[in-house]
Amino acid sequence: MSEQSEEKTSAVAxxxxxxxCPSCGARLVVEPSLRTMRCPYCAAPSVVERPPVPGVPEPTxxxxxxxxxxxxxxxxxxxxxxxxxxxxxxxxxxxxxxVRGVYVPAYLYSVLAHTRFSASxxxxxxxxxxxxxxxxxKTVTRTRTVTRTEWRPLAGELTGYVADVLVTASTGLRNxxxxxxxxxxxxxxxxxxxxxxxxxxxxxxxxxxxxxMGQARKEAVERVGGxxxxxxxxDSHSGLHHExxxxxxxxxxxxxPVWVLAVRYAEGAPPLRVLVNGQTGExxxxxxxxxxxxxxxxxxxxxLAAVGYLLASGGAR
Amino acid sequence: xxxxxxxxxxxxxxxxALEAEDLRCPICGLMTPPRARVAVEREQAKVVRCENCGAxxxxxxxxxxxxxxxxxxxxRVETTVDPVEQAQVFLPFTVDLEAARAxxxxxxxxxxxxxxxxxxxxxxxxxxCPMWWPAWSFRAGVEVSWTADxxxxxxxxxxxxxAGRTRFDFDDILVPASRGLKVKECxxxxxxxxxxxxxxxPRGPEGAHVERFDAxxxxxxxxxxxxxxxxxxxxxxxxxxxxxxxxxVHVAVALSSLYTTRFALPVYVLAYRYRDxxxxxxxxxxxASVVLGEAPISKWRVAAVVAGVLLLVLVALLATxxxxx
Numbered sequence: 001m002s003e004q005s006e007e008k009t010s011a012v013a014x015x016x017x018x019x020x021c022p023s024c025g026a027r028l029v030v031e032p033s034l035r036t037m038r039c040p041y042c043a044a045p046s047v048v049e050r051p052p053v054p055g056v057p058e059p060t061x062x063x064x065x066x067x068x069x070x071x072x073x074x075x076x077x078x079x080x081x082x083x084x085x086x087x088x089x090x091x092x093x094x095x096x097x098x099v100r101g102v103y104v105p106a107y108l109y110s111v112l113a114h115t116r117f118s119a120s121x122x123x124x125x126x127x128x129x130x131x132x133x134x135x136x137x138k139t140v141t142r143t144r145t146v147t148r149t150e151w152r153p154l155a156g157e158l159t160g161y162v163a164d165v166l167v168t169a170s171t172g173l174r175n176x177x178x179x180x181x182x183x184x185x186x187x188x189x190x191x192x193x194x195x196x197x198x199x200x201x202x203x204x205x206x207x208x209x210x211x212x213m214g215q216a217r218k219e220a221v222e223r224v225g226g227x228x229x230x231x232x233x234x235d236s237h238s239g240l241h242h243e244x245x246x247x248x249x250x251x252x253x254x255x256x257p258v259w260v261l262a263v264r265y266a267e268g269a270p271p272l273r274v275l276v277n278g279q280t281g282e283x284x285x286x287x288x289x290x291x292x293x294x295x296x297x298x299x300x301x302x303x304l305a306a307v308g309y310l311l312a313s314g315g316a317r
Numbered sequence: 318x319x320x321x322x323x324x325x326x327x328x329x330x331x332x333x334a335l336e337a338e339d340l341r342c343p344i345c346g347l348m349t350p351p352r353a354r355v356a357v358e359r360e361q362a363k364v365v366r367c368e369n370c371g372a373x374x375x376x377x378x379x380x381x382x383x384x385x386x387x388x389x390x391x392x393r394v395e396t397t398v399d400p401v402e403q404a405q406v407f408l409p410f411t412v413d414l415e416a417a418r419a420x421x422x423x424x425x426x427x428x429x430x431x432x433x434x435x436x437x438x439x440x441x442x443x444x445x446c447p448m449w450w451p452a453w454s455f456r457a458g459v460e461v462s463w464t465a466d467x468x469x470x471x472x473x474x475x476x477x478x479x480a481g482r483t484r485f486d487f488d489d490i491l492v493p494a495s496r497g498l499k500v501k502e503c504x505x506x507x508x509x510x511x512x513x514x515x516x517x518x519p520r521g522p523e524g525a526h527v528e529r530f531d532a533x534x535x536x537x538x539x540x541x542x543x544x545x546x547x548x549x550x551x552x553x554x555x556x557x558x559x560x561x562x563x564x565x566v567h568v569a570v571a572l573s574s575l576y577t578t579r580f581a582l583p584v585y586v587l588a589y590r591y592r593d594x595x596x597x598x599x600x601x602x603x604x605a606s607v608v609l610g611e612a613p614i615s616k617w618r619v620a621a622v623v624a625g626v627l628l629l630v631l632v633a634l635l636a637t638x639x640x641x642x
Contacts, residue, residue, distance in 0.1 A: 017360050019362045020362070021362065022362050022363060022364045023373070028362075030362070037362060044364050044373050045364065045373055045375050046363055046364045046365075047363055047364075047365060048361070048362050050360050051358060051359060051360070052357070060348055060351060064376060064381055064382070064394075065378040065381075066378065067378070068378045068379065069378070110346035110347060112331075112345065112571065121478035123466065123474035123475075123476045123477065123478065125474035125475065127473075148473075150472060150473050152477060152478055154464070154478040155480065156462070156464060156480025156481060159460045159462050159571045160462070160569050160571050161344070161571060163341075187397055187399070187535070188396065188397075189340055189341070189396065189397055190340075190394045190395060190396040191340055191351070191394065193394055193395070194363065194365050195383035196394055197376060198364075198375050198376055199375025200375075227569070230567070231567045232464060232567075233466045233479070233565040234466060234476070234478050234565065248330045250346075250347050
């Protein structure tokens with residue numbers, strides 16, 4: 001039933017697919033990066049099934065959308081209104097356009113981390129010292145209490161699970177963007193079933209396990225580092241080094257709900273990409289600053305400073 | 318009402334017990350084994366059909382579940398459920414109503430200096446109320462990493478840093494889940510229960526009622542984890558960390574093989590009134606010699622003691638001549 005064309009678009013996903021609509025039989029072209037489609041003739045939503053790709057697991061979990069279409073638009077409208085005055089003109093008054101709900105694939109990573117650490121621990125102590133001071137022209141000897149720090153080396157090992165590390169599995173959503181969208185409430189996790197994404201746009205993972213494993217490990221190690229900062233005894237510490245040994249790694253594909261929209265704020269300017277966490281309503285986007293406005297503001301401040309200086313020096317004369 | 322739950326194999330990573338509905342291990346976050354899926358041979362598009370009417374089903378953000386646009390029926394999806402759980406195991410009452418009443422009379426008749434003398438005679442007893450209070454019992458192996466400051470090995474400062482790793486095995490630790498009883502009361506009652514007498518259904522005096530677990534499954538796990546951390550911290554300070562004085566005790570626990578049982582434990586709650594004020598006494602449901610309770614304090618006697626002490630002090634001062642001078 002399916003014919004495969006030769007062009008390759010992604011390292012992971014296969015070529016363009018030509019599939020028949022299961023409702024009306026129309027022949028449709030499916031993007032290799034998409035897991036769902038909607039027939040333009042009969043509007044039937046369908047979920048594409050593909051043979052497994054080596055290195056890319058099937059989705060295990062999905063988080064359903066809880067923020068509605070209108071709520072997502074309102075969140076973005078509010079976000080646009082509250083941007084800084086220095087953003088390019090038109091952004092604060094722009095109307096959010098078409099909002100699309102997309103299930104973005106991410107890898108959910110968990111691990112048992114044994115981390116060897118070493119640090120210098122500072123323990124404070126009080127000491128009385130004598131000093132000389134000049135008082136009324138005479139030299140007198142006084143005592144005072146000073147706090148000093150004694151540095152002691154400490155080494156040890158911290159064992160703990162690191163769960164709930166999310167890294168993007170899609171080339172469409174950069175990992176920084178995913179981090180800005182986090183946290184997702186993983187208690188709402190559901191086991192993946194095609195019904196959960198039916199009627200919505202869902203992406204296929206376009207990065208392999210191996211490509212994402214490094215990023216996931218890095219985030220897990222960073223999290224252990226943060227935990228270690230809290231874990232150190234003493235009044236202060238410095239030179240904290242840690243070396244993790246990761247055991248029992250697990251990586252599962254999880255589909256995350258993200259509202260995506262493009263805001264057009266000026267003719268000719270590329271549209272501003274805004275993302276909304278489909279579960280919490282958190283808005284992420286980078287509103288570009290206007291070079292003119294920033295320059296004018298700096299010039300204004302400089303002019304004010306100059307006027308102030310002139311006035312002050314005029315008054316002194 | 319008890320539902321037979323199928324045996325679920327423990328987590329492969331941390332060997333903790335899993336519930337049938339868990340999608341991930343609540344302790345270490347490992348995915349539970351998925352159901353076997355038939356591998357797809359070739360690409361095809363499929364419409365998810367409604368089981369009722371056969372129309373296409375779409376995920377609806379309004380009902381937060383897949384819903385049939387035609388007939389409105391909602392498809393259930395497997396999610397992490399968080400039910401309020403009920404007791405699995407009941408301990409039977411071995412102390413009967415009469416013995417409980419006798420224990421209360423014994424408690425009231427006990428002589429104590431500050432108690433009003435007519436307490437046993439004047440107290441109006443209310444009918445005893447037998448009940449089961451809820452508690453979790455857990456066993457777990459815990460890998461504890463710790464750091465702390467202690468006085469051992471200290472030099473100029475009073476404190477020296479220490480770090481280490483140790484393993485504790487907790488066996489049958491009881492964590493109270495009762496809202497009606499105070500934590501102190503629960504702790505006093507807990508050691509006197511015979512765990513071996515556990516049964517699957519309540520057995521005791523008529524009209525005994527069961528206090529419900531007032532926590533969801535995730536709440537229960539949180540309470541148990543807090544207990545593990547608290548107990549680890551206590552045990553570390555009893556001989557594991559060198560030294561005698563400690564500060565900044567940091568504990569990180571990695572649990573393995575956590576098993577939790579939900580217990581219902583028998584107790585008699587006996588109330589009495591003395592001069593129109595209510596008091597409460599607890600009699601252990603399995604050991605009548607364990608009686609906890611409050612008793613009124615005679616104001617006259619307290620006042621008399623205070624006056625006596627003051628008088629003595631005055632006399633002493635006079636005798637030593639401090640006041641006389």
